[in-house]
Amino acid sequence: MIRFIVSRIVQGIIVIFAVITITFTLSKMVPGGAVRNERFITEEARKAQDEYYGLNKPWIVQLGLQFKHYATLDLPESYHYKGRGVDEIIASGFPISAAVGGAALLIALAVGVPLGAYAALRPNTLEDRTSTVAATLGICTPSMVLGPLIALLFGLKLRWFNASGWFDASDWVLPALTLGIIYSAYIARLTRGSLRETLAQEFIRTARAKGASESSVVFLHAMKLACLPVLNFLGPAAAGLLTGSFIVETVFQLPGLGQFFISAATNGDHQLTIAISVFYAALIVSFNLLVDILQAALNPRIRLQA
């Protein structure tokens, strides 16, 4: 177990340095380049900037400089937002993305798992068919279609929430709803399939044979195993919520991390581009690790191997 965690952390560090290398190389190729994009800049100021960011040094030295920043956690300033460290910018954007993504995940689990379980317990009935059709439709509705429609209905027509922006305490609701509905559809489908499969297994028959009540069979015995595929899905889902966050942050005009990334990538703000990519990678690595540990805790047949 300890060996497993250590090896995964080592793997995570490899990922992060690979991400720095790739993002750095790619963002160097964005036409224009950051400092060059600014129109009103004197020759001296430009030189001072090149010095600070190491832009006058060869590529490999600059890459080494990036490695050093992250190895020593001494993060550089953004090119574009002068005087603000990249970590400050992430600290200002991430809470918004996290609030929306976290709420979306909770909505998805709270709707998806019961819906899927309900359908699985009544196979081939009208309820089962209806919820399966609803789930399939949910999967096929892209967030960029659902988002504006939700904004139109609850924001512009009913006026329950702001249609865009991040001003009121309730502004997370509509974007989280958009992502939550879509992910609850995936989770419902997964739960239904895996619960049905689990209920057909031998150990469920054994549990019934020894006289366990139906509710304990379903909730204590079957659900524990049936939620493994759902758990497994949460790793990629976290990455998907990041992707989704690019869309919903655009639709609802939230100043989240996704928006910062898009503007940094198109402005050639290398420092911020790298920092946000590294942050995402670290997030995905930790999420996957957490999912693996939880899986081993829930399923006695899984042994973690380094």
Add this chain to the structure above:
Amino acid sequence: MRQRMNAWALWFLVVLVLLCGAGPELSPYDQSQQNLELKAANPSTAHWLGTDPLGRDMLTRILHGGRVSLEVGLLATAVASIIGVLYGMTAGLAGGRMDAAMMRIVDILYAFPFINFVILLMAIVGREFWLIFVAIGAVEWLTMARVVRGQVLALKNLEFIIAARACGAGFWHIVWKHLLPNVMGPVIIYASLTVPGVMLLEAALSFLGLGIQPPDASWGVLIQEGARSVESYPWLLIYPGIFFSTTLLALNLLGDGLRDAFDPKSMSQQ
């Protein structure tokens, strides 16, 4: 019930491909032809789905956009499949340490924030059409590589391969005539399940202004234009949205149907 749905999905896709292929040519309008006297018109006999705020015929634009979206979907899936098959077969055939190292690399790649790389790539090369599907294909091959490698590992020690080798068949003969045909089933199934995901990614990029550029249209571009004017003209979002969602639904049903047909064990419904 299920088979009927799958047949329906197949027919829908055939009709859609024909419409998107021939529709823009048959239409009396050009997809980018503006008509400022008919801005955001309601559906009529002349414009079956109305016009957008620049007076362009919506149906023509949707069919043209569908052609672009389907092209990106298929080409990107082809790129992803080729990379995935080559990588997976190499790993599976090599076996041992080479295989372990190659699969460890895939594990590591799974943790990459690929969407960031794709966005960066789009920022670099100025949204070229060919780059979109190369970029998407280059990030979507991981699962394909795993599928193919698993299949090759399962196949390579079966009797018929050993028999072929005993008969003096060369390495490439075995790969071409025996392994590849047997790997194609899972590859086709997985590829058909990749297409909708790829189309979604293209739409997301175009929606963010990083993919297909107006006045050219893909469904992502149309949805983005519709989303901008959703308050005044919601149908400009709803029409392309319906086309896109139905297509994704049909592709998903088709993929599930293929999987059930090839692999009875994974039947999702008895």
